[in-house]
Amino acid sequence: MVNKLKYTSLGFGLLTLFGCQPKEKTSSSPTLKSGEWRVEMTLKEGVILPFNSTITKSGESYLFTIKNGEESLETTDVKVVNDSVFIKTAIFDSEFKLKIDGDSLLSGKWFNYYKSDDYTIDVKFTRGESHRFESTADAAMELAPKYEVSFSPGTEDEYKAIGLFQQKGNQVKGSFATETGDYRYLEGQLIGQTLYLSTFDGSHAFLFIAAVEDSIIDGTFYSGTHYSEPFSGIINDAATLKNPDSLTFIKEGYESLSFSFENLKGDSISLTDNQFKNKVVLVQIMGSWCPNCMDESMLFKQFYNEYNSQGLEVIALAFERAKTKEKSMNNLQRMQNKLQLPYEVLIAGETRNDNAVDKLPMLNHIMSYPTAILLNKKGEIVSIHTGFYGPGTGNYYEEYVKETRVKIERLLEEN
Structure with a gap:
């Protein structure tokens, strides 16, 4: 989700926080304790953003879990070196660098390497706290839905x-x-x-x-x-937004979608390949840096597993924001492995300098990541869906899943 949504993937530089040369762990080194950890991130003007997490130790390994509502995001990429803790997030190119201060406190910074090398957020982890915000009073009213x-x-x-x-x-x-x-x-x-x-x-x-x-x-x-x-x-229970299927379209003078990009193995892939002939194709315009794309990828993985044997193909066109092609490839490979995506992921934009509209000139614009394009067996565009309402939107997500499923099944039945 981009543009007017105003979210920016936060980019952070690699700093040495706790010494230059890691030493072998000794018996006197502090230990990282398992349990519930409440995290505070210090934002603009000193405002505190809290979220909940857990750290669980199994043998010599750790599991770090971020919790937001119904969502749990897990990573096992946790390293403890003396009094320092390094936690890399599961999907995105970001990392916590922390110092152990007793059994119940971790402090340090969060780094996200998408934007710049000198952008950080101060963080503090406190063990044994399960609340999110400081609850000093009951709710004075009921929110409308x-x-x-x-x-x-x-x-x-x-x-x-x-x-x-x-x-x-x-x-x-x-x-x-x-x-x-x-x-x-x-x-x-x-x-x-x-x-x-x-x-x-x-x-x-x-x-x-x-x-x-x-x-x-x-x-x-x-x-x-x-x-x-x-x-x-x-x-306003009747509030509505513009139809997501009306915001992006094929420009006059173009008949359909066409492209040729490399997959993560370096092979050139295009819609004219035998793999896609006489198939219903769902094209996903996305990026490894985009959380909404992660949500959509999990749904498209479900569609692929359910309908691929009947003639559905899914293909992702990734526009990356790393500084180098090598870094972009690594980010995409990590994403594909973690999400276990069964369909092709192509690198359409190798770095942050690549413009999606230049690579797909038949589209009037790319106003949002993700954007999904559904093609029938003749290669004709059936719909272009801008953005994605994820599971956090409840009925909006469920309605989109239902409508897309109906479209796919109808197209699969066509000759």
Whole structure:
């Protein structure tokens, strides 16, 4: 999800935090304890973004799990060297570098290598704390399930969204759906008349704080240490957004989609290959840096496993944001391995300098990652779906899955 959604994958440089040369572990070295760890990330203006995690030790290995609502993101890439802990996130090119301070405290920085080499977020891990936000009061009201929302209202950067919430006591889960996707799994609390929601997934570091009064919410959205914007909303159960199938289209003068890009083995792949002839093809425009693309990939993996034997092919066109092709290839290989994607992933944009519209000139624009293009057996475009409403949006996600399944099954039945 990009452009007006205003999320930026945070990029971080590689710094030496805790000494230049690692030493062999000694009996006096501190140990990393298993348990629940509450994490605080210090964002713009000192605002704190919290999220929940667990660390579990099995033998000499560790499992680190990030928790956001119904989502759990696991990684076993955890290394302990003397009093230092290094945790690489599962899918995205980011990493925690931490120092052990007793049994219940880790402190350090989070690095994300997509954007720059000198961008960091200070973090603190506290063991034994299971709450997310500091709950000092009960909820003073019940949130409505649906709000019509504007981000950066009254400016040239204004964009529309729908706030989707589920509340139980003072616990709140939900998301914001926009015309280019959603803010994924948000979790937090309604404390008195103030709403707090956060998410961290290895790429996104999002925090929402809003005052709630009667039918109105007014607040601020924070993204990392560098960006914030206001938002406001009003209860509206009939709120709608533009149809995602109407935002991207084939330009006049072009008949269909065509491309030729390398897969991760270096083989050139195009839609004219025998593999795709007389097949229904789902083309995914995505990137390894994009959490919404991760959500869509898991759904397309499900579709592939269910319908491939009947004639469905899925192919991903990745536009990467690393500085070098080698780094982009490594990021994509890690993503494909971790998600166990059974379909081809092609590197369409090798580095952050490649423009997706230049590589796919038949499209009027690429306004969102991901974008999905569905082709019939003749290679004709049936639909182009901009963005992706993930599982965090509830019914929006379920409706998209249902509609896409119907389209695929209908196209498979055609001669």
